[in-house]
Amino acid sequence: MENTILVTGSSGLIGSEVSSFFCERNYKVYGIDNNMREVFFGKKGSTKVNLKRLEKKFQNFSNYNIDIRDRKSIDDLVKSLKPKVIVHTAAQPSHDKASEIPFLDFEVNALGTLNLLEAVRKYCKDTPFIHLSTNKVYGDTPNKMELKELATRWEYRDYLFKRGIDEKCSIDQSTHSLFGVSKVSSDLLVQEYGRYFQIPTCCLRGGCLTGPSHSGVQLHGFLNYLIRCNLLSKEYTIFGYKGKQVRDNIHSYDVANFIYLFSKDPKISAVYNIGGGYENSISILEAISKIEEISGLKMNFKYSDQSRIGDHICYYSNLDKIKSDFPKWNISKSLDDIFFDVYQGLMNK
Numbered sequence: 321m322e323n324t325i326l327v328t329g330s331s332g333l334i335g336s337e338v339s340s341f342f343c344e345r346n347y348k349v350y351g352i353d354n355n356m357r358e359v360f361f362g363k364k365g366s367t368k369v370n371l372k373r374l375e376k377k378f379q380n381f382s383n384y385n386i387d388i389r390d391r392k393s394i395d396d397l398v399k400s401l402k403p404k405v406i407v408h409t410a411a412q413p414s415h416d417k418a419s420e421i422p423f424l425d426f427e428v429n430a431l432g433t434l435n436l437l438e439a440v441r442k443y444c445k446d447t448p449f450i451h452l453s454t455n456k457v458y459g460d461t462p463n464k465m466e467l468k469e470l471a472t473r474w475e476y477r478d479y480l481f482k483r484g485i486d487e488k489c490s491i492d493q494s495t496h497s498l499f500g501v502s503k504v505s506s507d508l509l510v511q512e513y514g515r516y517f518q519i520p521t522c523c524l525r526g527g528c529l530t531g532p533s534h535s536g537v538q539l540h541g542f543l544n545y546l547i548r549c550n551l552l553s554k555e556y557t558i559f560g561y562k563g564k565q566v567r568d569n570i571h572s573y574d575v576a577n578f579i580y581l582f583s584k585d586p587k588i589s590a591v592y593n594i595g596g597g598y599e600n601s602i603s604i605l606e607a608i609s610k611i612e613e614i615s616g617l618k619m620n621f622k623y624s625d626q627s628r629i630g631d632h633i634c635y636y637s638n639l640d641k642i643k644s645d646f647p648k649w650n651i652s653k654s655l656d657d658i659f660f661d662v663y664q665g666l667m668n669k
C-alpha cells in the first residue's frame with residue numbers, strides 16, 4: 321500500500337522540511353497551508369515561496385489551501401485520505417504576537433489541533449500524530465533555575481550545567497505568554513488523545529528551530545531574522561537580559577529526521593524536548609559576533625532594557641530522553657552548519 325503523510329503548515333519552516341524529507345523517501349505528501357503566516361506577520365512572513373519550491377520539485381507533493389480552524393474541511397480531508405502519518409506544524413508561532421490576537425491565536429493553536437485530533441480519532445486511530453509543541457509550555461519556570469553570568473552569556477549552574485531542561489519541568493504556575501497557553505492547551509490535548517484513546521501521539525517541545533526556509537520576522541524566527549538584519553544592515557533590537565540570553569538551535573533537517581524515526585517506531589502519548597542542546601546553544605551577543613565574522617558586516621543593533629514578557633533568560637534542552645528512546649537519532653548539524661545554511665539561504669533569495 322502507498323505510504324501517505326499529511327503535513328499541516330507544509331509551507332512553513334518545519335512543515336516544508338518535513339514535506340521534502342518524506343517526498344524524498346517516496347511518500348505521497350499532502351500539505352495543508354493557507355499562508356496564514358502572512359496574515360500574522362505581513363508580506364515578509366509569507367511562506368508562498370516554500371510552497372512553490374515544493375510544488376516545482378516534487379510530483380508526489382500537493383497542497384490543500386485549507387484553514388485548520390475549518391472543522392468540516394479537516395474532517396472531510398482526514399476521512400478521505402486516512403494518511404499513514406500526520407505531522408502537525410501549522411500554528412500562530414509568536415510569543416509576542418499572541419497578545420494582540422488572543423482569539424485568533426487560541427483558535428488556530430488549540431482549536432485547530434482539536435479539529436485534527438478528533439478527525440484522527442474518528443478515521444485513523446492507528447496513525448502516528450506528531451505535534452510541534454514548544455519549550456514555552458514551561459512558561460518562565462526555567463528562569464527560576466540558578467544561573468551564572470559569564471562575559472557573553474547566561475548559563476545554568478551546578479546540576480543543570482550542560483544538561484539543560486528536561487520534560488519533568490513543571491508546565492504549571494508560571495508566566496507563559498498567551499501563545500504559551502494556547503500551546504499548552506494543544507500539547508495537553510495531544511497527550512490526552514494519546515492516553516485516553518490509545519493513539520500514537522507525540523509532542524515535540526522545541527527549542528529554537530531554524531533553517532534556510534524560515535520566513536524570519538522580528539516577532540518570530542530568532543536566528544533567521546538576526547542574520548537577515550545583518551545582511552540588510554537593518555537595525556536589530558535586543559530586548560533585555562544584557563543580550564546574554566541563551567537559545568539552543570536545531571536545524572529543521574534534524575527535526576524532520578526525528579519525525580521520520582518516530583513514524584517508524586511510534587509510541588502512545590510521547591513527550592520529548594527537542595532542540596540543539598548545550599552544544600548548539602548561543603546567546604544573542606555571541607550570535608551577533610558570529611554572523612559579523614561570517615558576513616564581514618557590522619551588526620547595526622540597539623539595546624532595550626525591556627525584556628519580553630515570559631521570555632527565557634537561558635534555555636537549552638536536555639536531550640537524554642529523546643536520545644535514549646531513539647538511539648539512532650542525534651544532532652547532525654552543528655551551530656556552524658546552521659549559520660552557514662541560513663546565511664546561504666538568505667544570500668540566494
Ligand SMILES: NC(=O)c1ccc[n+]([C@@H]2O[C@H](COP(=O)([O-])OP(=O)(O)OC[C@H]3O[C@@H](n4cnc5c(N)ncnc54)[C@H](O)[C@@H]3O)[C@@H](O)[C@H]2O)c1
Pocket residue numbers: 328329330331332333334335352353354355356357358367386387388389408409410411412413428432452453454455525526527528529530534535541
Ligand atoms: N520555529 C521555532 O523556533 C519553533 C520553536 C518551538 C516550537 N515551534 C513550533 O513548531 C511549529 C512550526 O513552526 P515554524 O517555525 O515552522 O512556523 P511557520 O510559521 O514557519 O510555519 C507554520 C505554517 O503554518 C501555516 N498556518 C498557520 N496557521 C494556519 C491555519 N490556520 N491553517 C493552515 N495553515 C496555517 C502558516 O502559513 C505557515 O506556513 C509551530 O507549532 C511552532 O509553535 C517552532
